[in-house]
Amino acid sequence: MTTADSSAPPRTGTTSTDVIVVGYGPVGQVTALLLAARGWQVTVVERWPTPYPMPRAVSFDGESARILAAAGVGDSMGELGEPSRDYVWRNAAGQTLFHVDVAATGHSGWPDSTSMYQPGLEAALAARGEELPNLRVLRGHRVVALKDHGTRVEITVEGPQDAPPHDRQLSARWVVGCDGANSFVREAIGVTATDFGFFNDWLTCDVKLHEPREFVPNNLQICDPARPRTEVSAGPGHRRWEFMRLADEPAEEFGSTANAWRLLGLFGIDRDRATLERHTVYTFQARYVDEWRVGRVLLAGDAAHLMPPFAGQGMCSGFRDAANLAWKLDLVLAGRADERLLDTYTSERREHVRHALKMSMDLGRVICETDPAAARDRDTVMIAVRERGIGTAQPRSAVQALTTGLLHGRQSDGQPVAPAGELVRQAVVARADATGLFDAVVGPGFALLTTAPPAELLDGDRLALLERIGVRLVHLLPAGTPAAGVTAPAVVDVDAVYLPYLAECGPGPGGGAVALLVRPDFYVFGAARDRDALASLVDDLHARLGSGALIG
Known part of the structure; x- marks a missing residue:
């Protein structure tokens, strides 16, 4: 737990910096890069000695691409990703429930969706970080204690035996916890969370094909009550298949290698045609912390929120956290804004995440339907909508305009005045x-x-x-x-x-x-x-x- 003690002097041997970022996954990387590019001394503490070699997220949206470009990896986008192209939902009979073509150049000046290989993205972000002399990354170091003294935050770090003593105790004006779903920083500051109790187990299979193959559609969701399943691009040369665990299937058997190959056979994928690079069972969750700032400690990414994958907004929401936080923290560090500005980080990002999370759950309820009668009713409605043109079966956007926070508002009630809060198009x-x-x-x-x-x-x-x-x-x-x-x-x-x-x-x-x-x-x-x-x-x-x- 944090303790407030503004009179406590820095410990002897403590290394000071402007910002400590805990965690160096994609969200921690982007946060650190955006702050370091603004001239601040940034120290990253990452518990794992080497980057995780397998993909987790497989896509990002156009706004995220714009944020990544701002972080300095825009020139690498064509190497680590490719436009996602089309996305189709079909029922068990193969009928199309809806179809959407992803714009090659969207609202933010980048493709509306990019399929990417996450290790490639992380490597590009790490390479950019190595170009910034004021960004220091301590890999293989784990935070074990955190104290907020009111004017600075002090952390205690465990690292390799040969790590220098001055890396054991670090002090910063601000700390940002980007340390994932099992965040130490989140637990240390003791924030509460809103949990929607939305859980599903899905088997994720990351596959590399032995020979190039074009997939039409490129991204497919099969809404089959007998086995909801997904096939998507995971960046150049990589693909992902996902299968929902049914209620009567033992979890330990469901995640076995043999079962992964059995389920991949539903798509004609076998050992002769592909290499199974990774398979794991994920339990998708839906929750967010109620306060994203406590004193001089802030949370971002999975440390602040977890959401089902159906809207593709997990990592994207983390990038929005980084973009929202970095410029505000920059102004506060420079003395150009009061630190109360950082309270708008919670109010703005919480509303955005709540919207994306609820939309993801709504999509999940449609996709994960296992009752045959309910699935038939769903199919009838969605097909009628698509064929008769009486509306749209396409899900609404996972991103909405800001409705609160640092926005120009009416003098009478402070409510934002349009177009305040809108995401500006890039051209x-x-x-x-x-x-x-x-x-x-x-x-x-x-x-x-x-x-x-x-x-x-x-x-x-x-x-x-x-x-x-x-x-x-x-x-x-x-x-x-x-x-x-x-x-x-x-x-x-x-x-x-x-x-x-x-x-x-x-x-x-x-x-x-x-x-x-x-x-x-x-x-x-x-x-x-x-x-x-x-x-x-x-x-x-x-x-x-x-x-x-x-x-x-």
Whole structure:
């Protein structure tokens, strides 16, 4: 358990750093990279001496791809993943319940879904980490004690016998627990959790085929009450099959190698055609912690939430945790925001995760139906919806707009004013020296998108305030404008995405905005329809950050 003791001095021999990240799986990696790229000294404590060599997650969505690119591995995306292509649900008779084609370029400027080989992703993230001199990774080290002293957090570490003494005791201004489902950090801070009591055992089989083969569809869910089962891409050269354990099947026999090959035979996969790289029985859970911050300790990824795989949002939710937390922690560390800003991490991410988790459970109830009569009713409804065009059998999005937290709201009740909370689309922009996706051309951080030069819309004091916060000014020019003579802060809206969006998203009757303030995690803080509204928008951001360090 943590203890608060602001007067306790650092122990002799304690190594100090800005942030300690506990756990170096994908979420811990992205968290550490985003913070280290902002210049902070980051120390990672990872209990396992080498990375886990087998895949766990097999895909990530477009927003996650954008976050991974921000973490510095965008150039590796084509090597470690491939567009997921199509996703189809069929019933036991082979009838299509629904079919969706995954966009090759989606809302976030990347494929809406990428199938990936997780060890390759982790290797790319680790290689990026080795390029950052202010990121230090202690592998084979385990946290055994944690104390929050109010102004810093001290952890005790057990490591290899030849580890230097100064790695036994570490101190940081903040600690982020990314140490998975069995998180030591979570247990140490004693947070409660909301558990939905949704459990299923599934046998996961990771397979490498001996010869290349095209799968049509590329991702398939068979909603068969006699055996719900799944076949999906697991990245270039890899595939995954999953089978639900039925109520009358002994768990120990269900997870055997012989049973794995027997079930793979349902898809025509045998030892002559493939290598079974890994098989294991997972018990899927549905829960999240109620508080993601206690003092100077925060949780992210599986340490904060566990969800069934049916919406593909487990690892993706962890990446959103990292993106949400990193920029807020950056402002707090720099003295540009009050630490109360970090309370919005809990409120924002908990709502997002609750939505994704409930959707995943809803999908799971449909997929895992084992009652033949109920399955027939399900099939009848879904087929009718698809064939008659009376609606859509496709599941709703697992991601929703932010509805609470650091968002521009009404003065009367504080409720967010649209488009505050929306995830901004990423498209191609250009200026004299660069053409590419917005993030690559403009860079990370807050962005103020305007329809006129920012100096014509804001006074000098507010422009200076935005500069101190690290807001990038972006004057949008219409598509078709020659980019040759365009210099910062102007960019050409090459794909005609941003200016039409501003024209549609202004608050109030009639719409139309002259400016859009976008947070570093790509969600809208707020929009302004004129100069006065923009001044109020900037003032509101200043007030919500709540730091006197920004004044003067």
